[in-house]
Amino acid sequence: MSAAVTETLAGWGNYPRVECEVSRPETAKDVRKVVAEVGSAGSIARGLGRSYGDPAVNEGGSVLELTALDRYLGFDEATGTLTCEAGVSLGQIIADFAPRGWFPAVTPGTKFVTVGGCIANDVHGKAHHVDGCFSSCVESFRMLLASGEVVDCSRETHPRLFWGTFGGMGLLGVVLDATLRLRKIETTFFRQKAVTARNLDELLDAIEENDAIFPYSVSWIDSLAVGKNLGRGVLTVGDHATLDDLKPAMRKAPLRVSALSPLVVPFDMPSFTLSTFTIKILNVVLDQVQSHGASVAHYEKFFYPLDFVGEWNRGYGKRGFTQYQFVIPLEGGRERMRTILERIARSGCAPFLNVLKRFGEANEAPLSFPFRGWTFAIDFPISEKLDPLLKDLDAIVLEAGGRIYLGKDAFVDAETFRKMYPRADEWLALKREVDPDGVFDSSLARRVGLRS
Ligand SMILES: Cc1cc2nc3c(=O)[nH]c(=O)nc-3n(C[C@H](O)[C@H](O)[C@H](O)COP(=O)(O)OP(=O)(O)OC[C@H]3O[C@@H](n4cnc5c(N)ncnc54)[C@H](O)[C@@H]3O)c2cc1C
Structure with missing residues (x-):
């Protein structure tokens, strides 16, 4: 992995643009190393930067750009269950699996998004009223916590962490890889x-x-x-x-x-x-x-x-x-x-x-x-x-x-956000448990108050 570089980063909306220290880890071990050395301004994961505002930027702090974590780790042809690293994009999954009759079960309006980004925003697609959010097709994931521990999260194992991570904007830890259910298709x-x-x-x-x-x-x-x-x-x-x-x-x-x-x-x-x-x-x-x-x-x-x-x-x-x-x-x-x-x-x-x-x-x-x-x-x-x-x-x-x-x-400001999300306190209690020192932080977290 090459050394971190100072870059001006933004989300898809090009607003705000802020200076961050960007690392591009290539393996889970690299991710762990950067997280272990994070300074007081914290670190945040970034996928393909398709969020519009500031969730994947961290002014004055570290950003972990994870698109090099793009390996497939396993595929069960009988069930369509795919295990892949978090930097794999939906576009890549379509290119490799649609010809074999499998398609992402939930997709937002662009395919240039990573699995990690889809989890952190719990993205929705055109079929939310039938299929729900991205979480409904995720069986489990492995996440690196601030302590350096890697935990398996599913509906049965660490369920609070599992659910807290969907919509958790990368602020509880770094998703390293995930197991997803793809949808069987006859045609594209x-x-x-x-x-x-x-x-x-x-x-x-x-x-x-x-x-x-x-x-x-x-x-x-x-x-x-x-x-x-x-x-x-x-x-x-x-x-x-x-x-x-x-x-x-x-x-x-x-x-x-x-x-x-x-x-x-x-x-x-x-x-x-x-x-x-x-x-x-x-x-x-x-x-x-x-x-x-x-x-x-x-x-x-x-x-x-x-x-x-x-x-x-x-x-x-x-x-x-x-x-x-x-x-x-x-x-x-x-x-x-x-x-x-x-x-x-x-x-x-x-x-x-x-x-x-x-x-x-x-x-x-x-x-x-x-x-x-x-x-x-x-x-x-x-x-x-x-x-x-x-x-x-x-x-x-x-x-x-x-x-x-x-x-x-x-x-949106912190006060309005808290009123809009009545379960924010429950999430913040979890944040304080798993990241008491605020290792994971972002410009968005500071703006809306999603901090330890
Ligand atoms: C044209 C367009 C259409 C869109 N349509 C929709 C739509 O229909 N529905 C919808 O829900 N969204 C939609 N979006 C938004 C987009 O789907 C989400 O913002 C998605 O999360 C972007 O994924 P990304 O890989 O680019 O993540 P980024 O934007 O880079 O990051 C998003 C969040 O994920 C976190 N993150 C990224 N990787 C990890 C990881 N490995 N571990 C932990 N946290 C991580 C980041 O910290 C950040 O908080 C659209 C965006 C565009 C540009």
Whole structure:
């Protein structure tokens, strides 16, 4: 392992950018060595840096970039149970296992994420109402604690550590490897349907109706629409395609995987080109998701439309952007969604990508984000007007009994966070037990108070 280097790091939103001491361990032994020598500013694990804000950065402290821990350790072809190091990405798993008929059981909207990152954020996908979060496909993992001890965690062994780690933002220890259940697939294609809705009520009705039929569901809202068109959008729903669903030409390679060569945004775009750029990207995305006439779509288009444009985050320019994702209970949710959309439309903070979904039930993890309700994610470029807007939105979300997703956030304060996550105290008690000296620390932890 080479020596740590000082680098300016950020999350996917390029905000905030901070200086960190970055180590790139290649083995579990290397990880242990760095953790044993950590100074007072602590250390935090980092995967592919696809969290938007500050969970995988540690201003003035150490960052363990774990993508070199990318080895497979075992695979049971009969059950689809895979053991791999935590730096393996879902993209890598798809490339290697989809041709053999296996696919990640839960995936977020990009495949450029590591297994460790998916665990730490307990990520959700388009099928949360059916499949739950990433934790539902994890059987166990091995974690390095601050003491240097490596513990096996599962629902039966160290269950508090197991659940505390999902949504625990890397702050209880470093996940070294994990055992996951993959999903058996006949093809890498999806049957899909798009439903256009003229306003929010139509859209929410369409989601409720279709969620009962299809496991995968996501909608995109035109956040610039106001008045009677407020909340107009497109819902796409789908399910895994079987061999019988494929046209004869597709049946020749039913488990095809793609090597993507994304259109890359070459440098941080100046802000004045933002609107042209975002409109172009939006068109790419909408074209993918709506796929007019194509009732069967490849997984790349179905799950990962944004991966077609590599490094699209740089299109927001040097100031960067954030994603505000919240969940609010279904009860009273329609009215509150309307209030939030109106507040955004009035704010002058041009929102760009907007994604609306309905979550299923919460799991046992104290800091896991999803619970049964409406979840809405909105990208905003960083501007002076943003902080007051987000404060207003926080108040509406809190009043509704909702919360925001730490995996996307860069703004929420400690007091608001504690109110949004009523089980934070339970998690903090565990943190004090396993990491009394605060060896694992991050910019996010300091901001929201997730510290020993
Ligand atoms: C285009 C796009 C679409 C997305 N769609 C979704 C979505 O649909 N649903 C969703 O839930 N999320 C979504 N995300 C967010 C993303 O899935 C999560 O932020 C994910 O955790 C990123 O994984 P990563 O490997 O990049 O982790 P990083 O961003 O590098 O780190 C995330 C967290 O994981 C911790 N961590 C990383 N590795 C380890 C380890 N080995 N041990 C302990 N902790 C570790 C870090 O400390 C940090 O707290 C999306 C992001 C993008 C860019």
